[in-house]
Amino acid sequence: MPKDTFFNLPDDKRERIIEAAIDEFAQRSFHDARVTAITNQAEIAKGSFYQYFEDxxxxxxxxxxxxxxxKIEYVNQDMMQNMQDYGFFQLLRELYLSGVRFAKEHPRLVAIGMQLLSNQELYYEVFGTHAEKSYAFYEDLLRKGMADGELDPAIDIVLASRLLTMFNYALVDFVYEDGKVDLDDMAIIDKMLYIVENGIKRR
Amino acid sequence: MPKDTFFNLPDDKRERIIEAAIDEFAQRSFHDARVTAITNQAEIAKGSFYQYFEDxxxxxxxxxxxxxxxKIEYVNQDMMQNMQDYGFFQLLRELYLSGVRFAKEHPRLVAIGMQLLSNQELYYEVFGTHAEKSYAFYEDLLRKGMADGELDPAIDIVLASRLLTMFNYALVDFVYEDGKVDLDDMAIIDKMLYIVENGIKRR
DNA sequence: ATACAATGTGACTATAGATTCATATGAATG
DNA sequence: CATTCATATGAATCTATAGTCACATTGTAT
Structure with missing residues (x-):
């Protein structure tokens, strides 16, 4: 946790530091990111940095x-409060939608997240509990959908929860690296959900 | 490309270097990986390294x-030669199977690939053409499946090709980080294909 | 106004790691 | 044997950066 001095800082200076940090961490991995680049961009002295942060x-x-x-701000709060009122696929659609909106508006934070995903050690140190919560959330969702008779009873819940997470990454990836797939966001989400619902086999 | 001196080396020395490099790159990102660690493990002098490689x-x-x-060695060569004789889902199953076998037997190479995935710049420099080939391959497969009437005509081929790639990653990930999902490999592949074919909706 | 605390500063230190280079070794050639 | 060529070596160089420290400035309470 940052030191008290950091939280005592005037808002604009604190924000300059955060901005600079987001810029740097979005462009470089944790190890590659340079404290010096952050202090330069934020226009603070190197020494000050260590007044605010341990390291x-x-x-x-x-x-x-x-x-x-x-990220949490982006999920539909009404939905989270009144889950019972939504169907499984409606809930899933809302979740994916919030993921896409978040990625559109905070591409640098997404970049930082992507980076983190690939550094196992750091990932578990920094993010471990969050990740587990996220899997558990999907599993609960699936169990509820199953109980309500919306889902095929044959599917494996644990496996499906991982796949839904993967789909979410895939989605964010499409939107994030724009140009890769050339459809508007809504269309992508709907086509994706169609496949999640029905698979790709002709029937 | 390594220099001639490298290829002139006695086999056992060359292999020691490759082994040491795979070890190091599997544990650390490209930037974090240390030439020194590689030369130490391979028991060659630092200077020698630069006789063999530019950098x-x-x-x-x-x-x-x-x-x-x-990786290519692992895909069923008979299948690649006689694609017409296989159905779409058979082909997909074979592909996933080869991916899993490869991951089991070469976990370090998988780790290196995973790392690479997360370094955009390096990825395109090192892997760009391979990646495009892989997408194109899935797209062709899907087009063929569509033409043969095995696939739902409503699905978007480009999107589906990305999803199939993602599924492949997911699969490798499950097998690679063993213990995360607790099913044997065949069962995972089959359950996964079931979802790819039919989706998760109750019908 | 004075003193004490909190904050700011940037030159300095320490470390790590990639790459270079002068020199050594040894095998092949004539 | 002398010379040349390919390869081996590790100390030295260079660069980049994280983190420290002695001193400077500012703010605040009495």
Whole structure:
């Protein structure tokens, strides 16, 4: 956690530091990211940085917390409160939608997340509990859908939860690296959900 | 490309270097990987390394070429030769199967590939053409399946090709990080294909 | 106004790691 | 044997960066 001095800072300076950090971590892996680049861009002295943070990792963890917070803002809060009122595929659609909106509006945070995904050690240190929560959430969703008779009883819930997570990544990836797939977001989400629902086999 | 001196080396020394490099690159990202660790493990002098390779990237590219070559060995060659004789889902099953067998037997190469996936710049420099080939291959497969009437005509081929690639990653990931999902490989592949074919909706 | 605390500063230190280079070794050639 | 060529070596160089520290400035309470 950043030191108190950091939270005592005038808002604009604190924000400059956060902005600079997001820029740097979005472009480079944790190890490659340079404290110097951050202090330069934020126009603070190197020494000041260490008044605010224990070290580079301390700042990084803080950025991840910010990203997680922002991400949560994007999921439909009404939906989360009144899950019973939504069907499984409606819920899934809302979730994917929020993921896409988030990626569109915070591409740098998505980039940081992607990076983190590939650094196992850091990932578990920084993100472990969040990740588990996310899997558990999908599993609960699937179990509920199954109980309500919306889902094929033959599917394996654990496996399906991983696949739904993967689909979410795939979706974010399409939107994030724009131009790769050339459809508007809604159309992508709908086509994707169609495949999740029905598979690709002719019937 | 490594220098001639490298290819002139006695087999056992050359292999020691490759082994050490695979070990190091499997554990650390390209940037984090240390030439020193490789020369130490291979028991060659630091200077010798630069007799064999232009630089660290030169070796890395070579390792990727080796991995790609090994990966290709694992796909059923009979299948590749006689595609017409296989149905779409049979072909897909064979492909996934080869992916899983490869991951089981060469976990370090898989780890290197995973790492690479997350370094856009390096990825395109080292792997770009391979990746495009892989997408194109799935697209062709889907087009053929569509033409043969095995697939739902409503699905978007480009999107589906990305999803099939994602499924492949998911599969490798399950097998690779063993214990995460607790089913034997065949069962995972079959359950996964079931979802690809039919979706998860109750019918 | 004075003193004490909190914050700011950037030159300095420490470390790690890639790459180079002068020199050594040894095998092949004439 | 002397010379040349290919290869081996590790100390030295170079570069990049994280993190520290002694001192400077600012803010605040009495």
């Amino acid at each position: 580079k990792k301390d700042l990084f963890k803080h950025i991840i917390e910010i990203a997680v917070g922002k | 660290k990237k030169d070796l890395f590219k070579h390792i990727i070429e080796i991995a790609v070559g090994k």
